[in-house]
Amino acid sequence: QKEDVVVTLLPAGHCPGSVMFLFEGENGTVLYTGDFRLAKGEAARMELLHSGTRVKDIQSVYLDTTFCDPKFYHIPSREECLNGILELVRSWTSLSRYHVVWLNCKAAYGYEYLFINLSEELGIKVHTNKPDMFKNMPQILCHVTTDRHTQIHACRHPWDEDCFRGNRLPCGLTCQNGNPLHIISIKPSTMWFGERKK
Numbered sequence: 001q002k003e004d005v006v007v008t009l010l011p012a013g014h015c016p017g018s019v020m021f022l023f024e025g026e027n028g029t030v031l032y033t034g035d036f037r038l039a040k041g042e043a044a045r046m047e048l049l050h051s052g053t054r055v056k057d058i059q060s061v062y063l064d065t066t067f068c069d070p071k072f073y074h075i076p077s078r079e080e081c082l083n084g085i086l087e088l089v090r091s092w093t094s095l096s097r098y099h100v101v102w103l104n105c106k107a108a109y110g111y112e113y114l115f116i117n118l119s120e121e122l123g124i125k126v127h128t129n130k131p132d133m134f135k136n137m138p139q140i141l142c143h144v145t146t147d148r149h150t151q152i153h154a155c156r157h158p159w160d161e162d163c164f165r166g167n168r169l170p171c172g173l174t175c176q177n178g179n180p181l182h183i184i185s186i187k188p189s190t191m192w193f194g195e196r197k198k
Helices: 078-093 112-122 160-165
Strands: 006-011 019-025 028-032 060-062 099-103 182-186
Touching: 078 099, 078 112, 078 182
Parallel strands: 028 060, 099 182
Antiparallel strands: 006 019, 019 028
């Protein structure tokens, strides 16, 4: 049997280019999510999930995501996470220009929202040693820098953890103008919430 199926790609909000698949055919409508991270109310604004003034009837949802597990009972919203990180980074970097934050980002992509908001709110660009990875994302380019003398770093090195233990950033920076750096590490990761009961 043959059946025409319309496949629509919807933004998943997980990392740049991530999508959910909406399959529509004679036998119904199916949504396949993959990993996704949508802000509250964001699905309501997706026109392609609607038919006229109402939400399309979806017969099946395939929720294929890392966090479809009871141990991830509560994951704070992206806004709550951003506000917590902003508060911590602001209080640390305001102590002196030698107080530096290292964002220990394990994946290559998916942190753009964080970099852009930190840069906009604090007026501090985020150091990355691979700015070319963002060349197709012009909205982030003015928020990242190759200048190691900034107070927020997301630079990477194969032995990131070892570098940090030696009070050295992965880019190799240990001091500025002869003054030692005071470094804190923030690991932006949802996994943390699955490892704690409260």
